[in-house]
Amino acid sequence: MKLNLILFSLLIIFALVKINAHHLYRVNHHSLEIEKRKTIELKDEQNQLLIQESSKSGNGRISEYAKSKLKMNPPEKKQKRMVK
């Protein structure tokens, strides 16, 4: 009778441990999914920034800014001097 009681208690304990382990697995899995989603979002952001960087560092844009805002113009032939 005593042995049966002990075995029954053990059964209950292991069942609870199993349920808890499964629950923890699901919680961790959910966290992992959130991290994966963040990774994708960061990757998207990185792509976005790379595109922005490429657009903003474009030679066309730079030369336009140089001409219009900084008043930089390539020197004319008369202004050039060849240095040996």
Place this chain on the structure above:
Amino acid sequence: MRKKIKKNHEFFELSKFRRRFMLLVLLTLFFILFSRAFFLQGMQKDFLQKEGFERSNRNIKLYAYRGKIYDRNNQILAASETVRSITLEPNRVKFKNGDKKKLANLLGIKIKSLNKKLKTKKNHIYLKRKVDLEIASKILALQISGISTEKDYRRSYPDQEISAHVVGFAGNDGNGLEGVEYKKNDYLSGTQGYKTILIDRRGRVVDNLSEVRVPVDGKDVHLTIDKRLQHIAFQSLKKTINDSEAISGSAILIDSKTGEILTMVNYPSFNPNERMRKRSPFVKNRVITDAFEPGSTLKPISIAAALEKKVVSVNTKIDTGNGFYKVGRTQITDTKPHGIISVKEILQTSSNIGVTKIAEKLSKKYLWQTYSNFGIGNLTGVNFPGESKGVMRDYSLWKERDHFSASYGYSVSTTIAQLARAYTPFANKGEIKNLRLYKGDPTKIGQRVLSIKTSEAVLKIMESVTEEGGTAIQASIPGYRVAGKTGTARQFIKGVGYGKPGERKYNASFVGIAPASNPKFIMAITIEDPSKGSNYGGVVAGPIFRRVVSEALKIYSIPQDGIEIKAEIDNDKKEI
């Protein structure tokens, strides 16, 4: 006691009825339950399992990123950016006052077209795909029930129209439709993944149920293109075409030692970021796809053939007469009479008669073989969609007229890329190089088509073209020695032919090599029908060469080899 027994008996009699009744009721109930269970488990099993899975399981696609396209300095030419697609559930949609108009404005569509979409019988439709994040958030801020957004990806081309012909573009489904996007689609696109997940009642993902196919991202493609030079070449070409009121133009700059393409531009161009309603005629990369009669730019090859065969030397004198020369029924003319001139002067002045007289000393077969060795009529090895081989009929089909006209660039047609490649033997001591657009492609060993002596001799002669008295002084670069050849070829129009004088259309072209002492760059340019000002190759295309190659020489820190340095200093002193 007897009475009690009787009572019990009576009771027993009653209970027997009750028992049977209850048994019947229970059996009936059990039968109903059994039937229901049988119905559910046996007959509706699939439907119920499906419903159950739909409530707890989700099949999700795992997006594979399309690879990026980079230039040679790791600058992005094409990449995928996040956007949103606006979705509509027509059954659920409810508009508040003025929301419909605001939505139509944000989507850039008419109310009429929005109403048409609202009347659809489908449960879920896309109102507009690939909308900018900013606009999508404004739409969501309207809080219209039944309207939501989905994450999507769109191809973005930061270089816009400048590299459009090289990079090409991808369609709405993400597959490449033109250019490198099309050619390298399998390489760029990768493989989509998927997995089945289990969600709890709060919609949180708590388990992976089925085998996961991991998404494999597309690989990046690195081109040999230099974005900086691409910009300079495009702007120069655009300016020239606008100034000369030409129809179009194309240019290619290659590294003469490796055959790597540094720039490949066409104008007019298109913006690959904008969705085309109608396919533009200027979408194709004309550097590769359009063949034209190269005119005088083929003369250095004809002269190289003659020098190699030793039928003439650089200083051999040839009588070009008074500028008119008749071969059979064909009248060959020069722009002006040159009289007796050397082979060097024939190239410098671009004398058609001189080259014809040289070609007379060569057989059709030999001339054809030389052009073929220089890549005329063959693919360049660039591995680009829609590449044209040009046209060069077999020598056995050449008439006498073709024999001579081929020597000055008629009766054969080439692409501008073929023309640039055909000049690589002059820059590589007689070895022809294949063109390369992809950085990962192995460099192939050049094939010898000329002796070192002949290639150096022709290069030296071509230097005179950009010097005083040559046809392309506008292509000279201060401080550097430049070799090259101009071409001003009449356009052959179907049904019209070459046209009458005054009505003719021309292709102005120039192919140049710099620095001539140790060639690094070869640039070929062609301008279609320049109608304002001069239509000579040297005048129209020469300045483009000068602008682009002088920048390339600076960017790549190529030391000066110009013998005219001293002269420049003297000139400057005078100016000061």
